[in-house]
Amino acid sequence: MNTQAFRDPETAGKLIAAINSRAEGLPLVRIMEVCGTHTMEIGRLGIRQLLPKNIELISGPGCPVCVTPASYFDVLAELALEKNIRIATFGDLFRVPGNRHSFAQVKAQGAAVEIVTSPLAALDIAEKNPGQEIVFAAVGFETTVPSTAVAVRKAAVQNIANISFFVAHRLVPPALDALLSDPGLRISAFLLPGHVSVIVGEAAYRLLVDRKVPGVIAGFEPLDILAGILTILDMLAENNPSVKNAYPRVVRREGNVAARMLIDEVYEPCDAVWRGIGNLPSSGLRLRSRYAKYDAALKYALNVDNDEMPKGCSCGEVLKGQIRPDRCPLFGKSCTPDHPVGPCMVSSEGSCAAYYKYGW
Numbered sequence: 299m300n301t302q303a304f305r306d307p308e309t310a311g312k313l314i315a316a317i318n319s320r321a322e323g324l325p326l327v328r329i330m331e332v333c334g335t336h337t338m339e340i341g342r343l344g345i346r347q348l349l350p351k352n353i354e355l356i357s358g359p360g361c362p363v364c365v366t367p368a369s370y371f372d373v374l375a376e377l378a379l380e381k382n383i384r385i386a387t388f389g390d391l392f393r394v395p396g397n398r399h400s401f402a403q404v405k406a407q408g409a410a411v412e413i414v415t416s417p418l419a420a421l422d423i424a425e426k427n428p429g430q431e432i433v434f435a436a437v438g439f440e441t442t443v444p445s446t447a448v449a450v451r452k453a454a455v456q457n458i459a460n461i462s463f464f465v466a467h468r469l470v471p472p473a474l475d476a477l478l479s480d481p482g483l484r485i486s487a488f489l490l491p492g493h494v495s496v497i498v499g500e501a502a503y504r505l506l507v508d509r510k511v512p513g514v515i516a517g518f519e520p521l522d523i524l525a526g527i528l529t530i531l532d533m534l535a536e537n538n539p540s541v542k543n544a545y546p547r548v549v550r551r552e553g554n555v556a557a558r559m560l561i562d563e564v565y566e567p568c569d570a571v572w573r574g575i576g577n578l579p580s581s582g583l584r585l586r587s588r589y590a591k592y593d594a595a596l597k598y599a600l601n602v603d604n605d606e607m608p609k610g611c612s613c614g615e616v617l618k619g620q621i622r623p624d625r626c627p628l629f630g631k632s633c634t635p636d637h638p639v640g641p642c643m644v645s646s647e648g649s650c651a652a653y654y655k656y657g658w
Contacts, residue, residue, distance in 0.1 A: 304519030310559075313524040314348050318532040321350040327648045328354045328484055329530055330619050332470060333491030334361040334647020335406045339518050341656030345527075353527070357649035359473055360491065362647050363390050364617060364641040365572040366466050368607070373600045374435060374464060378409035381598070383410045384427075386420035387435040393644050397606055401435075417449035417463075424453075424461035432461045433594045438640055441493040443467050443583065444557040447564040450585065450592050462594035466602065468570060470494050471502050472581035478509055483619055487512040487530040488652030489523070492545050499553025506590070512539040515549050564589060573606055573641065574614025604614040613640035616649055623653040630654060 327495025337357045346355050359365050378385045393402045405411040414420050420434040436446045453461055495515045506513040512533040516526030526544045533539050543549055585593045609615050612626035628639050638644035643651050
């Protein structure tokens with residue numbers, strides 16, 4: 299695929315002109331993006347600075363690492379320290395602070411924490427080390443759930459008994475519903491995540507149609523994002539809110555049916571805690587009973603019971619779009635990418651990290 303076609307400066311100029319024209323006469327429009335990649339690209343490209351004053355882009359809970367509760371990292375870190383259990387984790391979780399520990403800190407103390415590139419890599423570690431218990435830190439939105447499901451099913455088929463999965467997967471649509479239920483946020487529309495939508499398709503966002511809130515599935519190239527914004531403004535100007543797919547070269551209407559069937563086979567929905575936001579109904583996943591022997595929460599009696607932020611940290615308000623990152627009193631002072639206090643600064647998809655790097 300030739301991505302250069304979606305970076306053409308002349309076309310970008312035309313889209314920006316069209317956005318400015320469409321924005322005339324509209325009240326303040328607050329568009330929330332709920333994808334960390336969108337957050338980073340919007341900052342990198344300086345898109346906010348190109349928009350008319352009545353069009354505001356706000357960042358929501360689009361970073362799965364950021365919304366994973368602090369206690370998740372604490373209990374896994376303590377499991378590694380106290381039980382000599384090897385933790386397999388993606389690299390973006392390594393430095394995320396819990397209330398008491400991060401994986402990086404306990405590794406420095408001698409705990410076995412290994413960065414892997416996939417759940418199947420964790421399974422490979424378990425196969426090669428049958429005498430060692432392995433726990434995979436299963437964090438992510440719908441995009442990463444299928445790969446974990448493949449590993450769980452493979453472990454069951456091959457009867458690999460020394461691996462389990464501490465599941466903290468989160469589902470995007472219930473979070474959108476919760477955000478819309480907060481009248482103080484005044485969200486006009488959503489720029490919907492391209493990666494997640496590859497899995498869930500368009501129908502998953504039916505709740506937006508029911509609430510008469512526009513939503514546009516968008517890609518990550520400059521023209522993708524600008525076209526998504528223009529499509530939202532068209533719907534608002536015409537008072538015709540719906541969910542539209544502006545990323546058809548990647549996202550199908552029905553999503554990835556095979557991936558969704560696999561997810562349904564391995565997981566079932568459950569209520570889940572989102573760090574900085576709270577407990578959201580049916581917004582998480584847990585392993586079905588047939589895979590219970592691979593559930594680390596059951597195997598080791600692990601419990602994620604809070605969504606606390608470090609003292610003074612405003613990541614909760616940032617994740618809900620209530621404040622800009624630089625309004626946090628710690629931002630750029632005691633909290634920087636080199637010395638992060640909150641999760642929104644440490645993650646490569648966090649809005650605080652994006653703001654620190656690119657400005658607003």
